[in-house]
Structures are given as structure tokens and as C-alpha cells.
Amino acid sequence: KHRPDDLVPLMKRMKANGIKSDSFLCTMIKFATRKMTNADDMYYIIKHVTDGGIKPSVIDWSTLFTTLSDEHRPKEIIERFQECLSHSIRPDALMYNQVIAALIQLHRLDDVPSMMQKMRDGGIQPDVYTWNIYLNGMIKSGKFQEILSLLEVMKRDKIPASSLAYNFQLEALGALGRTDEARQVLQRVVEGRFSTREIQQAYRIMMQVYIKNKLPEEAMKLFDQIQLRFSGLDDLIYTQAVAALGAMGATDRMETLMKSRSGNRDIHFWTTCMFNYSKSEEHEKILELAEKMTAQGMVLDTPCQTMKLKALGSLGRFWEAQFLFDEMKQSNGPLDDVAWTAAMQAAAQNGQVDRVSKLFKDRRAMGSEMSASIWHVTIQSLAKANRIKEAVTLLGDMTDNGVVADSALWITVLSACRQTVSLVNTREVERLMRVQSLQHNHAVLATLVDTYAKCSDMKAAERLYRDHPEFHGDEYLNAIMVNGYARNRDVDAHSIVGLMTSYSHSGQIDAAQDLYFNLKDRYGIAPSEIITATMVDGLARADRLAEAKELANRFAPNHLPTWMSILAGARKSKSSQFAEEAAERCLQIDPDNASVYILLSNTYTTNRQFDRADHVRREMEQKEIKKIPGKCWIEINGETIETTAGKHTTETRAKWDEICQEIMKAGYVPDHSCVLRKFQTREQELRNLGEHSEKIAICWGFLLTPSETSLLISNNLRPCIDCHSATKIISKVYQREIILRDTSSFHHFKDGVCSCGDYY
Secondary structure, eight states, X not given: OOOGGGHHHXXXXXXXXXXXXXHHHHHHHHGGGGGOOOHHHHHHHHHHHHHTTOOOOHHHHHHHHHHHHHTTOHHHHHHHHHHHHHTTXXXXXXHHHHHHHHHHHTTOGGGHHHHHHHHHHTTOOOOHHXXXXXXXXXXHTTOHHHHHHHHHHHHHTTOOOOHHHHHHHHHHHHHTTOHHHHHHHHHHHHHSSXXXXXXXXXXXXXXXXXXXXXXXXXXXXXXXXXXXXXXXXXXXXXXXXXXXXXXXXXXXXHHHHHHHTTTOOOHHHHHHXXXXXXXXTOHHHHHHHHHHHHHTTXXXXXXXXXHHHHHHHHTTOHHHHHHHHHHHHHHHOSOOHHHHHHHHHHHHHTTOHHXXXXXXXXXXXXXXXXXXXHHHHHHHHHHHTTOHHHHHHHHXXXXXXXXOOOHHHHHHHHHHHXXXXXXXXXXXXXXXXXXXXXXXXXXXXXXXXXXXXXXXXXXXXXXXXHHOGGGTTOHHHHHHHHHHHHHTTOOOHHHXXXXXXXXXXXXXXXXXXXXXXXXXXXXXXXXXXXHHHHHHHHHHHTTOHHHHHHHHHHHOTTOHHHHXXXXXXXXXXXXXXXXXXXXXXXXXXXXXXXXXXXXXXXXXXXXXXXXXXXXXXXXXXXXXXXXXXXXXXXXXXXXXXXXXXXXXXXXXXXXXXXXXXXXXXXXXXXXGGGOOSOOSSHHHHHHHHTTSHHHHHHHHHHHHSOTTOOEEEEESSOOXXXXXXXXHHHHHHTTOOEEEEOXXXXXXXXXXXXXXXXXX
């Protein structure tokens, strides 16, 4: 009665002394289970009284289940439930709900419907509480589509929708990107008979839906509505608002909101503000905010201290950064790799290579697995300081530890080898590349070939070039080979093609023609079809289509690549006449070539000749000729993401809309001639331009990499004029280097300029 937790030891002593409990004692002690705090003792009592012939009630079993749930022992709830049924106990709704919650904890969601059916079979209808338990489990398991189906079942069974059910519906629709439907659900909550607290919670979830779907402007509109409707908003609403403002880049409005909250000490709000400053690289403001937070008595947590550390490093205040990091290690305990990376970057940015190496050794001595960023910062720092041997050795250690280095790191190390003319280390880097199967990476291979050429090992450069015929049409790689041959006084047909390509792609058509028509006299080489095709390609790119056609008729009348070059040039020059003539010659050589039909159709579309374009596409359909879809591949953190034209995700669509707005401010004018279908409005055409695979790949790069990272993209087709001009402006506005490899060349976009000089 007064000390129920001491009851079990006493009963065990009774049993040890051979004293049995009578029915009166069993009845008495049964009620003690409802006062106990230990599930094992409760179960002992239930077993004891059952053995004594007294049947525990549903309340006794439910109390046991509640305690087991508090002790996070879901498996035993299921076991005891089966035991309960074996004693002919008829469970009530509470007990069923406890069992369903246990099934969800055990990730046995598939067993929940059968348990709910048992409830119905026992004459108990699953109530709102039961459904909320089930829906909550579905949310935590990410089964968003299933949640919407369950809500339809609830509606069919006339289960009244609670505010929680509406919240689950909002989360599910948001996760599926169906924001318009989520907005309608919110309206039903606002118009329903719910409390102020419940309506505010729905608004909070809807704001989060907008933020996750990259719709910060909508989130802020909603925030404005909330401010007008309610007073005394909680901290979470304000934190979501500054998160949305950060996504919009609206730091001015964020600072206005910060002033209105100047006396508030919610760490999450101020941390989000600091994160926004960090994202926009406003380092001075990060330090000012950190000082204000400390002055208000807030203790900066590790993420805030790490952002402060990055800011100090970026501002060149290396010694302060070092002091802060040492202080963090003493007061915060073991730090995560984000903090270690920030400290190492601060040292690297200030040329403190020895400090970077020491930090790397200290972190490695901790024993736990290191993130790729730790390795990257250290190796890049050593390579840029021309400590090549150390950089290459560490790159080998990184490979041995199974950590994948991205393309940018390999290029940095190879560039250092090239700068120091270190042939031994270049060979070791190539060996490591083969270990990680990187020899087929376009940008890395080109850098390796260039490094060998600059180190005067033309045999190694030739071996790589010969082993990769897929690169033989690449003018950047060809130019590397030509330069290498020139150093060694060794000119042949391959080097001629490379040199002519580099001339034509840089707009030096007269120099290319001079070389072409004097090949025999200067080098004893007769112009072959491939050399002629290269010359024709240069003329076509320069909009000199009549000369290109004349040369093709004289020296390569039946050579498909030659006439394809004229067709591509006609597409770029918007000449339907030349396109038709070139297409006719191409189809005489290869009647089923899909690229011919597509280029001709695109030329018609560029000139707004939609009827002719439709005729070409119908002819393709009749002949069952399939179009090759535009695809791009971008490497991010060692993994390759494939993008296909027309296939945006919710995230990439929102990111492109954001990028498009920014580059339009900087002078981007969409080229509607690149729209290859007929649309009703200019807005629809603009949306179509944003669905090219190159732009989707750039969006993934922006979403998944830090702002200083170069983007390496491969394309299976030539970029259109609009993608090319847009990428130039993106590289300037966002200060991003973007390297795009198309079917024949590398395009290096930097500071608003492309390495091809717009000859492509």
C-alpha cells in the first residue's frame, strides 16, 4: 500500500521460504502494479497473481504496457500482448494503441493494418488517436504518398480530421513538392474550428514546406499574414522567417527583423541569422553578430564558433582563428570535422602550410575516420606550396584509406607537378588515378596529358592519347599534343588536325586556311578527309558556309563528318537553305542518322518555321528514328549525377528560377531561337530554355557544393547558344569557374568569358 516497489523482493523471500499466496493476498497485491515504476516488477506481480488463480484486468496489462513504453521496450510490449490474448483478456482501445505504437517503434509498419483490423473484429473502431499514431509513424518513415492514401481512408470511414492529421497531410504534400495542394489544406485548417495554437502550428509547418521546396518568397508572404493575424509569435516562426530571407538573399530585411528581436535570446534564431551571413560570405557581419550574442549572455555553440572561425580565416585574421580553435578544443570537447576543416582552411588561406600539416596530424591521431574535406584541404595546401612529394604521398594515403578525391584535387596536384616539372611524381599520380579508375575523367586526363607534355615525356602523352580515341576530336587535348610535338619537332597528321582545330576554335580561320593549303609544301602531308573536315568545320563555325560547301564538294564529297559540320554551322547561322542542302547530302550517306533530322528540325524551329520542323519530326516517327536526349554528367563529391533535358526536380527548378533572376539583372537576354517547340507565350519559352540538361547540371552543382567549388560538367551534345551565353554570365555573377566538356572540346567559363572565344 505504501511501498509497492519493495513488494517483489518480499514476495521472492516468501517463495524461497515455501510460503504460498492465497487468493486474498493475490487480489491485494494485484492493485500494487498500478503504483509501481519498474516494468519487470509489474510483470512479476502479474505472473504471480495469474499463477495464484487471479486474473489481472485490462487496466493492469495497460499499466504494464505504458511502463514498458516509457522504458523504450517495444518488443516486450508485443510479446506481453500475445500473452495477454492467451489469457483471454479482451484488449481495450488504449491497449491496441499501445501495441500499434510499439509496432511502429520496431519499424513494422506493414503489421499495423492487420492490428487495426483485429481492433475492428473485437468491436473497437480505430479512433482519431489510433490514426494519429499510424500517421506519425508513416511521417517518420518517409512514406509520404501512403499518408495521403491513409487520409482518404479516414475520410471514407468518416473519422474526423484532427489538427494533427492536417499537419501530417501538410508535411506529406510538402515532401512530395505539391505546394499548391498544401496551401489548400492550410486554408481548411484556418477556416476550421481549431484553436489558435493549432492554427499557428499549421502555419509553421506550411512555412517549412515553402522553405524546403525552395519557395522563400511564398514563406515570407505567409509570415506577413501570420504577423497580421497573431500577436506574440513564438521563436520558431521567426527562425523560419530568417531562414527564408537567407534563401532569398534578403539580408536587409533580415537585419530589420533582427532589430525587432534585439532583446531575444533564442540561440536558434541568431544561429540561423549567422548561417545566412556565412552563406553570403559577409564575414565582418558574422563577427559583429557573434559579439552581440556574447554580450547578451548567449553561449556560442560549436556551429556558431565554426562560422566565426571561417570568418576570421577569410579576413586574414589567422592568429585569432588559431586562438579560437584552440579554445574550442579545450572547452567543447571533441570537435567535428567541419570545425577542423574551418581551422585548416584559415591556416591555408594565410599561407600557414606547416600549421595545416600539424592540424592534419593532430586530427589523424584522434583515430576516428576523417572526412574527405580534411584530406582535400591538406593536400591542396601542400600542392599550392609546391611541396609536391608530400602532397602526392598524402594523396596515396587518402586513396589507400578508401577516401575518394574529386577531380579538382587531382587537377591541383597535377598542376603543381607540371609547374615544378616533376616527372616522377606525375607518374605516381597516374598510378593512383588508375587505382581509383579516374583515367576516363575528361578534365583530369587532359591535365595529365598536358603535364606529361610539359615534362617532355611525349611517349607517355602519346600513350594516353592513343588509349583514349574518344578524345581525338577534343581541340583542347589536340592543342596540348600539338604544343608537345612542336617542342620535339615532330609534326604529323594528328598534330595538324589539333593545330587547325585550335586555330578555327579561336577564330583564326585565315591561319587555318594558310596551313591547310600549304600542308604539302611545308610538311609533305596531303590533306586527308579528316583534315578537310576540320577545315570545313572551322569555316562553318565562322559563318562562311559557302566556302565550307565548296571545299567539301571538292575534297570530301562523301564524308559524313564534313557535311555534318556544315549542317551544324547552318543551324548556328539560322540558314535553312544551307541546312537543307547539307542534310540532303548527309542522308544520302547515312539515311537513318538521327542527328541529321534533329539539326534540320532545330534550324527550322530557330527560324520559327514550325510546320517544316513538325514535318521532319513526323518523318522521324514514320521511319522509327529515335532522338538522342540531351544529357549531362556532373561530378560532386566523387559521385556522378546524370541530368536529362526536361527533367528538373523541385529543387533544381527552384534553383534555376533563382539563378535566372540574378543573371537577368546582370544582362542575360534569353535567346528564344533556341526554343525547339512551339509555345503560346514567351514565359513558356523561357521555362523551356531552363530545362536544358546543362542548366539542370549547374543547378545540382550550386545545390550540393560550396560556393568556391569549380563545376566539372560533361555533355553528350554541343551546348546551344542560350546555354553558352547563360553559363558565361553565371560564372561572372556567382564567381564560379565552370568547365563544360561537349562532344568536341572543353569550355572553361570564368569571370563571364569562355575559353572558346565563342567559336564553338
